[in-house]
Amino acid sequence: MTGPSLPPNAREIEDAVDEALHGLELDPDETAAILGFANEELPHLQTPETSYYVLGSYRDPYVRRLRTVENELNKRLGAYAFVMGDLQEIGLDRLPEFRIRFHLLASYADYVVGVYEQDAGGEVTELGKISETPYFDKSYVLPRDYCWMTSANFDGKPDVVAAAMTISYNADLTDDEKADKLESLVVEAQETGIDVSKQELSDAVSEREDNDTVSYSWVHLNEFRLFELHDRCQPWVGESELRDAVGIVPKPRTHPEWEDK
Structure with missing residues (x-):
């Protein structure tokens, strides 16, 4: 059985995986599995449409608000919004698969949008990732009940x-x-x-x-404040305000703003 075909951007994919795993050497089967995932999912992020990688909790009731943001973004003409949970898994027993999928998707998405309602769960780890290079410039956060206390x-x-x-x-x-x-x-x-x-x-x-209810640690409040100072944080209280908060995220255009930097 032949392995997956080599994508034209294989070198970029290898670099993203190398960053995610800090240079860990991969087995041939692992490389093949990752390339299979890339061939299946990354082409959706390399079309003329503007892609939005939506982060947040998959647990009820938070997932309802996550879907609200995804749906609001998909209403835009020329937009493709998605969550990682809807995509195929790679099937890597030895490796931290979440890290690999996160870095690949965040690298190729035009924008990353995080929805936050708590200071526990996987979305907290994601917040730490998108607040740093190379994803900060294309990321936006929508934290519920957040306000810098001034x-x-x-x-x-x-x-x-x-x-x-x-x-x-x-x-x-x-x-x-x-x-x-x-x-x-x-x-x-x-x-x-x-x-x-x-x-x-x-x-x-x-x-x-x-x-x-929502309660954030001082660490999370500081992360939100950083995005706020860069005009990329929009708090919300109720779901109707969450729909309006999505407006802070740039609308589709030929080239996303972060590419111009």
Whole structure:
């Protein structure tokens, strides 16, 4: 039986795999399996369509929002949005297959879009990868209930509500500390012209079901802040806002912006 044909960009594929595995030597069968995956999946990312690699949790209820973003992107003319979970597996028992598939797909996708609602799960590992070279320049993040905790960053009541969520579900704070921070949050918001009361924030927090809350570590907040400073972070609270948040991701064009850098 003959192995898979050698793709024309075999050298680029080898470089991506080499980066993923830090130079680990592959067996011939492993190389053949990887080339088979590349021949099957990568051509979809090398068409005139703009491709969007969508990252996020595959667990319920998070997967519903992941699909929301994928569907919103696929509504665009000339767009191809996908998630890794829908693609074939390579079948590598010895090697960390996730790393290989991630690096190959992220290398060839035009844009990478991450949807975040928690600080646990595989999507956390992905966040660390896309915040570094070579993927940072083409990546965008959509974190639920995220707000950098400074009043200058508030752009409306949803941002203040997101900040209240971050405070209320921070396990490192006592109840008294949470109450003090919420008081300060209301004052800061009102000083920036946002009409919101402490009662409104308390109601918003209490309406959120216990199993539908979001809590990020300081490490994750810093990663989101980096994307935010580069105008590639759009927070959201509800699903309707998530649909609007997708608008931050560039629309299809002949060449993605990151290629021009």
